[in-house]
Amino acid sequence: MSKAADAATGAAASAGELAAAIWADAATAAVLLALDPDGIGGVVLRARAGPAREAWLALLRACLPPDAPVRRMPTGIADARLLGGLDLAATLGAGRPIAERGLLAEADGGIVIVPMAERLPAGTAARLAQVLDAGEVFAPRGGDAARARLGVVALDEAADDEESPPSALLDRLAIHLDLDIVPPRVAVAEVPPQALMADARLRLAAVAADDDATEALCATALALGIDSLRAPLLARRVAFASAAFEGRDRVGADDLALATRLVLAPRATRLPQSAEPEQEAEPPPPPPPPPDETPTEAATPEETQALADVLLEAARAALPKGLLERLQAAALARGAARTAGRAGEQRAGDVRGRPIGTRTGDPRDGGKLNLIETLRAAAPWQKLRASAPAASAPLAQPDAVAGRPRLHIRKADFRLTRHVQRRETTTIFGVDASGSSALNRLAEAKGAVELLLADCYVRRDRVAVVAFRGRAAEILLPPTRALARARRSLAGLPGGGGTPLALGIDALVALAMAERRAQRTPTVVLLTDGRANIARDGSGGRPKAEADSLAAAKLLFGFSALVVDTSPRPHPFARQIATAMGGRYLPLPYARAESLSAAVRATLDLNKP
Amino acid sequence: MRVLFPFSAIVGQDEMKLALLIAAVDPGIGGVLAFGDRGTGKSTTVRALAALLPPMAAVEGCRYACDPAAPGDFCDDCRARGSIAIRHGVAVPVVDMPLGATEDRVVGALDLERALARGEKAFEPGLLARANRGFLYIDEVNLLEDHLVDLLLDVAASGENVVEREGLSVRHPARFVLVGSGNPEEGELRPQLLDRFGLSVEVRTPGDIPTRVAVVKRRDAFERDREAFAAQWREAEDAQRARIVAARALLPTVGVADAILEKTAEICLRLGTDGLRAELTLIRAARAVAALEGLAEVEIANLRTVAPAALRHRLRRDPLDEAGSTVRVARALEGLLP
Numbered sequence: 019m020s021k022a023a024d025a026a027t028g029a030a031a032s033a034g035e036l037a038a039a040i041w042a043d044a045a046t047a048a049v050l051l052a053l054d055p056d057g058i059g060g061v062v063l064r065a066r067a068g069p070a071r072e073a074w075l076a077l078l079r080a081c082l083p084p085d086a087p088v089r090r091m092p093t094g095i096a097d098a099r100l101l102g103g104l105d106l107a108a109t110l111g112a113g114r115p116i117a118e119r120g121l122l123a124e125a126d127g128g129i130v131i132v133p134m135a136e137r138l139p140a141g142t143a144a145r146l147a148q149v150l151d152a153g154e155v156f157a158p159r160g161g162d163a164a165r166a167r168l169g170v171v172a173l174d175e176a177a178d179d180e181e182s183p184p185s186a187l188l189d190r191l192a193i194h195l196d197l198d199i200v201p202p203r204v205a206v207a208e209v210p211p212q213a214l215m216a217d218a219r220l221r222l223a224a225v226a227a228d229d230d231a232t233e234a235l236c237a238t239a240l241a242l243g244i245d246s247l248r249a250p251l252l253a254r255r256v257a258f259a260s261a262a263f264e265g266r267d268r269v270g271a272d273d274l275a276l277a278t279r280l281v282l283a284p285r286a287t288r289l290p291q292s293a294e295p296e297q298e299a300e301p302p303p304p305p306p307p308p309p310d311e312t313p314t315e316a317a318t319p320e321e322t323q324a325l326a327d328v329l330l331e332a333a334r335a336a337l338p339k340g341l342l343e344r345l346q347a348a349a350l351a352r353g354a355a356r357t358a359g360r361a362g363e364q365r366a367g368d369v370r371g372r373p374i375g376t377r378t379g380d381p382r383d384g385g386k387l388n389l390i391e392t393l394r395a396a397a398p399w400q401k402l403r404a405s406a407p408a409a410s411a412p413l414a415q416p417d418a419v420a421g422r423p424r425l426h427i428r429k430a431d432f433r434l435t436r437h438v439q440r441r442e443t444t445t446i447f448g449v450d451a452s453g454s455s456a457l458n459r460l461a462e463a464k465g466a467v468e469l470l471l472a473d474c475y476v477r478r479d480r481v482a483v484v485a486f487r488g489r490a491a492e493i494l495l496p497p498t499r500a501l502a503r504a505r506r507s508l509a510g511l512p513g514g515g516g517t518p519l520a521l522g523i524d525a526l527v528a529l530a531m532a533e534r535r536a537q538r539t540p541t542v543v544l545l546t547d548g549r550a551n552i553a554r555d556g557s558g559g560r561p562k563a564e565a566d567s568l569a570a571a572k573l574l575f576g577f578s579a580l581v582v583d584t585s586p587r588p589h590p591f592a593r594q595i596a597t598a599m600g601g602r603y604l605p606l607p608y609a610r611a612e613s614l615s616a617a618v619r620a621t622l623d624l625n626k627p
Numbered sequence: 628m629r630v631l632f633p634f635s636a637i638v639g640q641d642e643m644k645l646a647l648l649i650a651a652v653d654p655g656i657g658g659v660l661a662f663g664d665r666g667t668g669k670s671t672t673v674r675a676l677a678a679l680l681p682p683m684a685a686v687e688g689c690r691y692a693c694d695p696a697a698p699g700d701f702c703d704d705c706r707a708r709g710s711i712a713i714r715h716g717v718a719v720p721v722v723d724m725p726l727g728a729t730e731d732r733v734v735g736a737l738d739l740e741r742a743l744a745r746g747e748k749a750f751e752p753g754l755l756a757r758a759n760r761g762f763l764y765i766d767e768v769n770l771l772e773d774h775l776v777d778l779l780l781d782v783a784a785s786g787e788n789v790v791e792r793e794g795l796s797v798r799h800p801a802r803f804v805l806v807g808s809g810n811p812e813e814g815e816l817r818p819q820l821l822d823r824f825g826l827s828v829e830v831r832t833p834g835d836i837p838t839r840v841a842v843v844k845r846r847d848a849f850e851r852d853r854e855a856f857a858a859q860w861r862e863a864e865d866a867q868r869a870r871i872v873a874a875r876a877l878l879p880t881v882g883v884a885d886a887i888l889e890k891t892a893e894i895c896l897r898l899g900t901d902g903l904r905a906e907l908t909l910i911r912a913a914r915a916v917a918a919l920e921g922l923a924e925v926e927i928a929n930l931r932t933v934a935p936a937a938l939r940h941r942l943r944r945d946p947l948d949e950a951g952s953t954v955r956v957a958r959a960l961e962g963l964l965p
Contacts, residue, residue, distance in 0.1 A: 134661050
C-alpha cells in the first residue's frame with residue numbers, strides 16, 4: 019500500500035510503475051471489500067474481460083470467508099429471479115404456491131457480480147440500490163423481508179465514455195477502479211491468510227476515527243467538487259476497513275489517503291486548488307494519529323487543514339493523466355447517457371402500447387398474460403394430459419370441487435400479449451459554427467434551435483447537439499432529455515474557422531445510427547449555410563469538400579431530416595444536401611419562428627407509424 | 628424490519644422535512660416533489676417518515692387497511708362485513724416504489740397463483756393498495772414512464788383505484804401522499820405533471836464543511852449501532868410525533884383571516900400562476916404549518932414559510948429558462964409581505 023502511495027505521488031512515474039501502483043491499490047480494494055462488503059457497498063470495476071479482471075475477482079473470492087456466497091447476476095434478469103417470487107413451474111406442478119428465493123437474498127453476506135453493468139437497465143439498478151440501502155429484500159408479493167447485506171461488484175465493460183453504469187448504482191458503490199492499463203503480468207497478488215482476515219473482521223467493529231479524520235475527508239470531497247454526501251461516508255468506511263486490515267484500532271493518515279485514492283479521486287468533478295507553494299517547498303508533515311487515548315480532544319484547525327492537504331495531494335496523484343482535461347466534457351455528459359442502460363427501453367415494448375398479438379413467455383418477467391390465448395394453447399392437450407399418469411400431471415388440488423373437470427396448464431402454454439408502441443424520438447441538431455456561418459447568422463440559427471428545443475420539451479423528445487467548425491465536428495451534447503443543458507451547450511458555442519460540413523454530417527450519421535440501434539427514432543436537423551470548404555481528411559478546397567459532404571449526406575437517406583439554410587440568400591448547395599439526404603429544405607431568410615417549427619413538426623410527423 | 632434512520636436526526640433539509648410534516652398533518656395537500664442532487668438524503672428523509680408517523684387503527688383483516696372511523700371510505704370487502712374488528716397500532720405504510728415497476732405491480736392484477744392453482748378469479752392488490760392511508764415514495768420519478776406517473780397522480784387525486792382488466796372489475800380506496808424525488812440534471816418532469824404535485828422542494832447538498840461532517844458522523848454512528856442510535860433519538864422522535872398528533876387535532880379549527888386570503892391571491896396574481904390550485908395549496912399548507920406551530924390563526928409568517936414550496940413549480944416559465952423560480956417567488960414575497 020505504501021509502495022502504491024510512493025509510486026503514485028512520484029511525478030515521473032513510468033507507465034509500468036503506474037500500472038503496478040494501480041494494481042496494488044486494486045488488490046487492497048479487493049481485500050477491503052471482502053472484509054466489509056455491506057459497509058463498503060461494492061466496487062465498480064472498469065476493465066475488459068481478461069486476465070487482470072479475472073485475477074482481481076479470484077483475489078476477492080479468496081479473501082471472502084469460505085462460506086460467503088458469490089453470485090453472478092445474469093444480464094436481463096427478471097424481477098422474480100432477482101428479488102424472489104413465485105416459482106411458476108413448481109407451483110403448477112405441486113398445485114400450491116411455491117416460493118422461490120431471489121438472487122439477492124441468496125447472496126446475503128457475500129457478493130453479487132453484475133456483468134456488463136454499463137448496459138444495466140435503470141429499473142434493475144433502482145432495485146439493487148433499494149436493496150443496498152435497506153439491507154433487505156422486500157418480497158414483491160408482501161410478506162417478510164429477506165436479509166440481504168451484500169456487496170456489489172459492477173463490471174463496467176464500456177468501450178468508450180459514452181456508456182456507463184446507471185448513476186444510482188455508481189453513487190452507492192464506494193470504490194471505483196480502472197484496470198484497463200494493468201497488464202496481466204503485473205496482476206498477481208498474494209492472498210492474505212484467512213486467519214488474518216478473520217482477525218480483521220473482528221477488529222473492524224472496534225476501529226475508531228478522530229474527528230479531524232472525518233473533517234478531512236469531508237473537506238477533500240468538497241474540494242474535489244463531489245456533491246454526494248455518500249462519498250465521504252463511504253470513504254470513511256473504506257478507511258475503517260483499511261485500519262482493521264493493518265491491525266490498527268484507530269484510522270491513520272495512510273488509511274485516509276488510501277480511501278481518498280479509491281473513493282474520492284475517481285468521483286472528482288473539478289481540480290482541487292493547488293497547494294500553496296510554501297507548503298510544497300516543505301513536504302507537509304504526515305500528522306501521525308495520536309497513539310494515546312484522546313478521542314474527545316478537538317483537533318486544531320491547522321491539523322485538520324494539514325491532513326486535508328495530504329489527502330488532496332493523494333487524490334491529485336491518483337487522478338489519471340488526461341482525466342482532468344476530460345472533466346469538463348464529462349460534467350457535460352454526466353447524467354445523459356448514464357441514467358439508463360439501453361436494454362431497458364426495448365423491453366418496455368412488451369407492457370404497453372397497442373396490442374399486436376401474443377407470444378410465449380413467462381408472465382413474471384413483466385409481460386401481460388393473455389388468458390384466452392393461454393387457454394386456447396392448453397386446450398388441445400387436455401385429454402392427453404388428463405389421461406397421463408398422475409406423476410406427469412401432478413396438478414393435485416385437494417380443495418378442488420370433486421368431479422369437476424380440471425384444467426391442465428403447463429408453463430409452455432403461457433401466452434403473453436405483445437404490444438407495439440410509438441418509439442421515442444430523438445432530435446439531433448447539427449449546427450454549423452464556421453466563420454462563414456458566424457458571419458451570416460449563427461446567432462439566429464441558435465435562436466431557431468432554441469425555439470425547436472421548446473417544442474421538443476413539450477413532446478418530451480430527446481435532443482442531441484453536434485457542432486462543427488475548423489477541422490472537426492464535436493458532439494456538444496449526447497442524447498438527453500435535460501434540455502436546459504442543450505441550451506447551455508449552444509449558448510457557449512463559439513463561431514469561426516472553416517466549414518467541415520462532411521465531418522459534421524458524418525457525426526450526425528453516427529449519432530442517428532446509434533439512436534436507431536437504441537430503438538429510438540432519430541430526426542436530423544442540420545443548420546448550415548452550405549459553404550463547405552473542408553473535406554473529410556481535413557484538407558481545404560471547395561470541390562472536394564462538397565463531394566465529401568454529398569457522399570456523407572447520402573448516408574442519411576432513410577432518416578427523417580431537415581436542412582435549414584442559414585445563408586443570407588438561399589444557397590443551391592444546401593438544397594442539394596437536403597436532396598441527397600432525402601430530407602426537407604428550408605431557407606432561413608424566409609423562416610419565421612412559426613414556419614420553422616411547423617417544418618420540423620411536419621418532418622417529425624413522417625415518423626408516425 | 629431493520630431500524631430506520633430517525634427523522635429528527637437528519638441534519639438540515641429543513642424545507643423537505645417541513646413539507647413532509649405538512650403532508651403528514653394534511654394528507655390532502657397533494658403530494659411532495661423533492662428535486663436535488665444524488666446523495667443528499669432525499670430517500671433517507673422519506674423512509675424515516677415510516678418510523679415517525681403515529682400508528683393508526685385499521686379494520687382487522689382488510690387488505691387495504693380501511694379506517695374504522697370512516698365507514699364512508701370503506702372498501703367493498705369491509706362494506707360487506709357484518710361487524711368489523713379493529714386492529715390498533717398499525718404502522719402507517721411508506722411504500723417504496725422502484726423504478727421500472729410494471730403497471731400490474733402498481734395497480735394490482737389477476738392473482739395468478741389462485742387462478743392457476745384453484746381456478747379462482749381473484750384480485751391481487753398492488754402497491755397502490757399497500758400505500759392506502761400512507762405514503763407512496765418514488766425515487767427518480769422523473770425517469771418513470773409517463774403513463775405510470777399519470778396513473779399515479781390520477782389515483783392520488785381521486786383517492787380510488789379502479790381496475791378494469793383481465794375480466795376483473797375492482798375498485799378500492801387508495802388515498803396516499805405521493806412523494807417523488809429526482810435529479811433534474813437527468814431529465815425533467817413534464818410541466819403538466821409538475822403542477823399536480825402539492826409542494827415542491829429543492830434539496831441541496833450542504834456546502835459548508837461543519838454541516839457535512841455532522842451528516843457523515845451521524846450516519847456513521849447510525850450504521851455502527853442502529854439500535855443505540857435510534858434509542859438516543861427516541862425522545863426527539865416522540866416529541867415530533869406528538870407534534871403531528873396535536874397538529875392533526877388542531878387543523879380543523881385553524882382559522883384563516885380574509886386579509887391572509889387577500890395576500891395569497893395577491894402573491895399568486897403577481898407570480899401569474901395558472902388556475903386556483905396555487906392559492907388553494909398555499910392556504911392549505913399555511914394552515915398545516917400554523918397547526919404544527921400550535922396557532923389558532925394562520926399568520927403572515929406561515930405564508931412566507933410555505934410559499935416557495937407551494938408555488939415554485941407552478942410558475943409559467945420558459946422551459947429552458949435557468950433562472951430559478953425560487954428567486955422569483957422570493958422576490959414577489961419580498962414586495963408583498965411586510
